[in-house]
Amino acid sequence: MLRSLVILSVFAMSLVSLSAADGGNAFTALRTAQKVAPSGSLVQMTGTRGEPRPSEWTVLFSDSQARGGIREVVVSGDVVVSQRTPLRGVSGVSSLPPVKLTQLNTDSDAAFNIANQQARNQGIGFNWIDYSLQSENVSGAPVWTLKLFDHMGAPVGTLKVSAQDGSVIQPLEGTPVVRHSSQDGDSNGPTRRLGGVLGTATGIVERTANNVKNVTLRTVGTVQEVLTGERTIGPKDDDDNN
Incomplete structure (x- = not known):
């Protein structure tokens, strides 16, 4: 009986860890952040080490009522982790054009699927993605920038996807993974967590x-x-x- 309780406890802790590592998709996080910054205009949204979803999203609002003109809200799913009004390191961000929310139609999950498919097609292996959403300076259209990294943290490729219609603005550019065949001609090997392959x-x-x-x-x-x-x-x- 005691052994069963220990197993159930470990299983429950594993579920908590998994859920804590999933910060939800970008649109859910944005709606949560807007609750504490209703007067701000979205200028940038980032999430790092997404496998495929990051554990947290950092949402930056241009807000005239905030010190420095920027309000930063860190969100995990429907939970606000922290919020602040930074005075330093936001000069470049405060000058960014606001993201038009009515043009946001492609979520981070859809952007990941596009990146993952391109990585598979090109044989590019990666383990996580860094996400960044902001408007282009020229057209003002919202764009996802996705940077792919391998298990050692080295960048392996970058692509840009329209957050308006999901079209690929900048195709994935990276170095394909070299597959090492055995003497029997078997080139199958363990795959990386997301897209691409490792040597056998x-x-x-x-x-x-x-x-x-x-x-x-x-x-x-x-x-x-x-x-x-x-x-x-x-x-x-x-x-x-x-």
Whole structure:
């Protein structure tokens, strides 16, 4: 009975962790942020490390009633995590054109699907996405900018999607992942969390095992050569340089 309770407790904690990591889609977060900043105009919305959704969204409003002219609201789903009126680091943001809410038709989930499909088509692997929504300076149209990163945090591609109609403004540009085939011609390997593929785990293990084997045999052969004057075990040191 005690074991069952422990298992249920761990399962419940896992569910809490999963839900905490999902900050919801952008439109839900925006509606939540507007409740505490009803007089502000949306100028920028960002979310980092989305897998595919970020744990939090940072919403910036241009607000004449706020210090510095900007009100920042951090939201996770339908919960306001924090809000402040920063005085520094917002000079560039305060000059951005407001986002026309009536033109927002493409949510972050739809933008992710577009990015993920393009990544698969091009063989670009990635683990998370950084989202940014704001209006273009020239046309004033709202645009999603999505930056893709691998598991080490290195950028692997960027694309821009219209938040008005979901069209691709700037196609994904990145470096495809190189797939390593085995001797049997099998190129299947473990996929990254989202889009693309990694090199096969089998190939990595085989290369590591061969390296360890060669080092061990070389060491034994060197001892044999010192003691007997002959070397019949392992590769010679000169062999590695050829």
